[in-house]
């Protein structure tokens with residue numbers, strides 16, 4: 140699905156702003172005719188989760204109704220009008236001018252409908268019924284993160300030409316070759332499509348239902364961490380002898396592959412250093428913020444990170460755009476976290492999982508930053524029934540994309556049923572933090588030396604059983620910013636700094652490991668519980684993005700900063716003490 144854009148042929152109206160909002164705790168809105176409009180509402184901002192926008196909304200996870208209006212002119216309504224939601228948690232039923240437009244429950248993924256028959260010139264009423272939590276049969280769980288709900292990314296109304304481009308897939312390799320596939324709709328038999336990357340044109344030929352072609356750039360720069368060169372791809376659809384539609388996206392020429400124990404970027408081994416993140420910030424909840432994204436990349440770079448995982452769901456398209464521009468390597472995770480036998484044994488849930496995996500790849504396939512899709516996080520894959528769920532997901536992913544697949548879990552090497560089918564093995568380990576009662580000889584919480592020994596054993600066990608690259612996809616310790624201790628006590632900044640440094644140094648000694656992601660980039664909100672002090676505090680940064688001591692340790696481990704450097708350098712370069 141293409142991201143909305145404005146050009147000579149397309150208009151995209153963003154419906155950001157203040158909307159009207161009404162809770163529906165007894166689910167009676169539909170019967171009361173709220174689809175035709177709601178009254179006695181309160182104001183809510185879009186995009187953003189609703190929970191932190193008002194005291195009365197924080198704990199609300201039921202059904203809620205949103206309403207706004209948008210104006211279209213005569214030109215718009217003579218075209219194909221499409222309504223696009225970039226993501227709504229957890230699913231939306233949508234009504235335009237009182238008529239049903241569509242319903243979709245895909246978590247953290249976009250959906251759109253042709254609403255040409257429902258709109259009129261002038262004002263149009265848009266009403267959205269939102270489910271505040273996922274239905275049981277959906278392959279998505281709110282794990283250790285707060286169940287933020289609402290319209291958390293942009294909503295667009297688009298006017299597209301009747302003959303229009305519906306999809307574009309560009310695969311650009313390190314050798315300068317690009318293959319392009321375009322699908323269109325509403326065009327005549329003599330329609331044609333042209334493509335241009337940079338200055339190099341390419342006529343696409345009609346192949347079954349789509350237009351395909353290849354081109355090669357002679358003078359080009361590869362997309363890499365140091366130089367994330369992006370090239371504009373301009374696609375034009377000609378119908379009846381004239382340009383009917385066009386679309387512009389960006390591509391990067393790069394290869395990603397797994398060979399032996401290594402991940403290769405443009406044929407050279409690349410070591411992943413970075414974080415697991417969450418879409419989570421004060422007031423916004425999971426709401427999109429461009430400024431926050433820029434800040435997060437700045438801080439990730441400042442620590443020396445080159446990559447992150449979108450734990451535990453697809454993040455916004457805008458965030459991936461930024462990763463393309465900034466040269467970050469992303470493990471793009473499907474929303475399948477914490478699945479167990481209940482989901483594995485329900486064929487409808489398994490079918491949905493395949494659909495969502497396909498939709499994730501469809502959305503993200505053109506991003507050079509995406510180096511791997513993670514098919515899930517910490518599911519009960521010791522259960523053989525997990526194959527019923529994951530093998531079709533893996534199969535679907537392999538049919539659509541050549542990117543390596545990752546699976547992330549805490550299962551033991553010989554008991555897991557899924558690792559053998561993926562290309563990269565993600566290990567989540569918390570030795571020395573959580574008591575692992577079921578792991579014989581588990582390190583006591585707080586005992587870093589024993590934890591490191593146990594992590595070492597774990598890596599050796601995996602190295603014996605699997606030949607694929609390993610990534611330590613999670614390790615970390617909750618830390619309350621401002622708590623200090625010389626006794627190496629859990630929750631102190633000193634403990635976290637030491638804990639991370641010890642893990643990192645051990646991990647670096649294992650050549651089978653191709654990377655490490657610290658849990659977590661920043662503190663984030665969770666359901667309240669005795670083990671969570673207003674959220675998960677394993678962030679290297681606080682929720683407000685202030686560094687804990689561990690952030691400076693990462694700089695030293697990942698950038699090779701000296702001790703002096705910890706105190707004398709700002710993020711933007713050398714900081715000179717006046718007079719020195």
Ligand code: BDP
Nearest residue numbers: 282283516517567613675677
């Ligand atoms: C891991 C989960 C992650 C949690 C983390 C933790 O993948 O979602 O937040 O543990 O406990 O097992 O901090």
